[in-house]
Amino acid sequence: MSQHPTTYVPKSAFGQWFESRLPIAGLIHSSFIAFPVPRNLTYFWTFGAILVFMLVAQIVTGVFLAMYYTPNADMAFQSVEHIMRDVNYGWLIRYLHANGASMFFIAVYIHIFRNFYYGSYKAPREVLYILGVIIFILMMATAFMGYVLPWGQMSFWGATVITNLFSAIPLVGETIVSYLWGGYSVGNPTLNRFFSLHYLLPFMIAGVVVLHIWALHVPGQNNPTGIPIKSGKDAVPFTPYATIKDIFAVVVFLIFFAYWVFYIPNYLGHADNYIPANPAVTPAHIVPEWYFLPFYAILRAIPDKLGGVIAMFAAIVIWVFMPWLDTSKVRSTAYRPLYKQFFWVFVGVCLVLGWLGSRPAEGWYVIASQICTVYYFAHFLIVLPVLGFVERPLPLPNSILESVMGVQKGGAGMPAGANAEPQSKG
């Protein structure tokens, strides 16, 4: 599959003329129509499509919001209320955008943990995976700056706390912070540059997404068995099989999305953000959005400011090294009985960290955060490398088809003359 199938022949004379000058139709055909997809993918593999949908949805709703929003410290809050009250369906667009951010993160976390479980990050998909980590970091930056824009109390104080983190960097910290602020505190220049960047970063995400998909199409998709496609019988063409499955999954996800938007649109936000920003009054608890909470807990677990900042960033950057920290030759956790247990413990630790991030940093909460932070890093630095040596994986099936159809009827699983034969090596 390292070469895209090139069997595409345009039917019309114009099509042939165009294709010989810009072979874009052939590229689309080989990438999204003929592209061979493992036939045993579960719904966990539909989150890529869901994420593409969410990125487009965020950009489209965001473009409309930007037509009415005013990035000025004296008018931002008011302009958001103008959207909510006076603009036709403004409330809908804004609730879609605000809740859309949360949906985006729910989808991306499922996507990331699917990748952890099935070892999708391992060779030959390291670059694909690292591009994904970059997308996630860009998403976090975008979401953080987006939350600042309504200029409510939590916007203002969240921005103050997070930008202040950079002051922990030795020597240049203070300079960096004043560049982020555009002054000596969070204020109008900060809001202006955050708006500008909040509009810019999604298009950078879109660019990296293109690379991410490109890198995906070189080795092809991983699958629940973790073993590669060995013959055409292991695969089906992307269209219509994966396409219809992805569309169905996107619509089911939309039902979930709509539930939040129409029935509990403010559940995932903070009440404090309906109070206009006031530099003179600090909210009782400054809490980031839910999707940042595990990292926020790690930040506060370390008693030293610089140490906390390093730990927080390291918690994400360590993902980049996973392909090399994991010494196991087996990709799918389905065949790794020992790692399967550690995987679920790790999921639990991440959830507990998220909960601890929402608690005030005092008493037992701090100690629990510290224990979980140590475990979080131990998962990457101890569990992953050591398990590869001590674990005895279960025997792998010979092929995807054998795994899902059983050895006996392995060859007969496909109807005769099925149009599922991918035009690739096999």
Next chain:
Amino acid sequence: MMKRTLLIAAAVLGLSAPAFAAGETPVPPQLKWSFQGPFGTFDRAQLQRGFKVYREVCASCHGLSYVAFRNLAQPGGPEFSEAQVRALAAEYKIQDGPNEAGDMFERPGRPADRFPSPFPNENAAAAANGGKAPPDLSLMAKARTYERGFPWWITDVFRQYSENGADYLAALMNGYKEAPAGFTVPAGGHYNEYYPGHIIAMPKPINDGQVEYPKNEAGQPQAPETVDQYARDVTAFLTWTAEPHLEARKRLGFQVMLFLIVLAGLLYFTKKKIWARVGGEVEGHATPPMTHNP
């Protein structure tokens, strides 16, 4: 030691109940609201009564600056008539200008004007109220909440509980009590059971019988003229000012959900039919030991 371990476990699992800690605030009671749930709508009469309470009681100190007079006539709100709104607006003096001579002038309000604030600016509001300006009430029902705790923050999602702000506001207005023995209330403060820290600058805003409600045919007030009822009515009104399109939102939501569920059903069967071409969908992997030939 055992006790300590249990404490850690409780903290980790989120079982620590803040309400039981000494000196903590009680949880506001969850009231029945006409606007809760997927088909919730506002009770017009209640919004109109709530507006009366706002106008006669709250408005002397609190602004409502995001609300225009015309909003009171819009569908999904108190739905006063256009004529009522015009008459109401005309009772207010709005500063306008500058005119051709360059002077500011006052004119009677028009439906398109927003509610004028009771004080010319925040400093004036603070100076007249013991140092702290009374907050604007437009968004109050969304700007306040109370700690839900585990596991209620999970069940809230399924119950669609989003009236936490309303429950808090109603509780607050009912929460003026005698301070318990040994609790010193500083000068200029007032004891309120539900206010975080219990010392609120706002004095008890309303008493039984203070606002006269419209009478029904029998000559009786439409609703009891009690603090509890005033609190419910003005809270309902403030929920509308905070979320004026709540009814439209829930109505559209039902249509969208219905559409999406039908579409998902159709797509599901389409998918089944397409996958039947290759012998049906197969997912995941066999339970590993089954593929193992000893």
